[in-house]
Amino acid sequence: MTRDALLLGVDVGGTTTAAGAVTREGAVLVEQRVLTHRDGRGRAPETIIELLGSVREQAERRGHAVEAIGVGVPGPVDPTVGRIGEHVPHVPELAGRALAAELAERFGRPAFVDNDVNALALGEWMFGAGRGARSLVVLAPGTGFGAGIVLESRLVRGAAGFGGELGHTPVKFDGPPCWCGGRGCLALYARAAPSARCSARS
Numbered sequence: 001m002t003r004d005a006l007l008l009g010v011d012v013g014g015t016t017t018a019a020g021a022v023t024r025e026g027a028v029l030v031e032q033r034v035l036t037h038r039d040g041r042g043r044a045p046e047t048i049i050e051l052l053g054s055v056r057e058q059a060e061r062r063g064h065a066v067e068a069i070g071v072g073v074p075g076p077v078d079p080t081v082g083r084i085g086e087h088v089p090h091v092p093e094l095a096g097r098a099l100a101a102e103l104a105e106r107f108g109r110p111a112f113v114d115n116d117v118n119a120l121a122l123g124e125w126m127f128g129a130g131r132g133a134r135s136l137v138v139l140a141p142g143t144g145f146g147a148g149i150v151l152e153s154r155l156v157r158g159a160a161g162f163g164g165e166l167g168h169t170p171v172k173f174d175g176p177p178c179w180c181g182g183r184g185c186l187a188l189y190a191r192a193a194p195s196a197r198c199s200a201r202s
């Protein structure tokens with residue numbers, strides 16, 4: 001007997017990458033996580049593919065087919081084609097990659113890629129803390145400091161996908177330069193693992 005088809009979801013972080021096989025109702029049936037750079041810097045795409053393969057195998061062993069793949073990455077994404085932008089400071093090897101097309105070809109299933117915190121905001125809105133709300137803001141301090149905004153039941157992407165990047169709001173105008181081109185961004189102070197430099201300055 002074939003059980004319900006599942007969706008594979010991957011959250012690529014600057015430190016850890018997590019993958020799961022989930023039902024359409026959001027129940028996680030298989031979960032696995034690895035260090036994003038376990039195979040060395042520059043190898044994250046291969047690690048993502050191996051992780052997806054492993055989770056798919058576990059889902060299939062339980063009698064589930066896999067219907068589609070969704071990936072959240074820590075950087076700007078053109079979600080219509082699943083191409084990652086050029087600024088991916090924590091996983092730079094993903095910059096410019098057409099990851100959705102690569103995964104669709106590799107696994108023979110439709111694949112979608114979006115910014116990780118946009119995906120998180122949609123997830124919380126559909127299945128989690130924001131279920132039933134028309135608008136919400138998700139703050140996600142991790143290796144960086146991401147944020148996602150749902151306004152009147154629509155995800156706010158903004159110019160160049162920066163609509164929800166509250167982490168790049170300047171909080172100290174004469175603060176240290178940030179990779180985004182600004183200075184003293186919230187992300188430099190408020191992320192989960194502040195750099196030694198920031199800690200030393202505070």
Ligand SMILES: [Zn+2]
Pocket residue numbers: 167168169178179180181182183185187
């Ligand atoms: Zn910044």
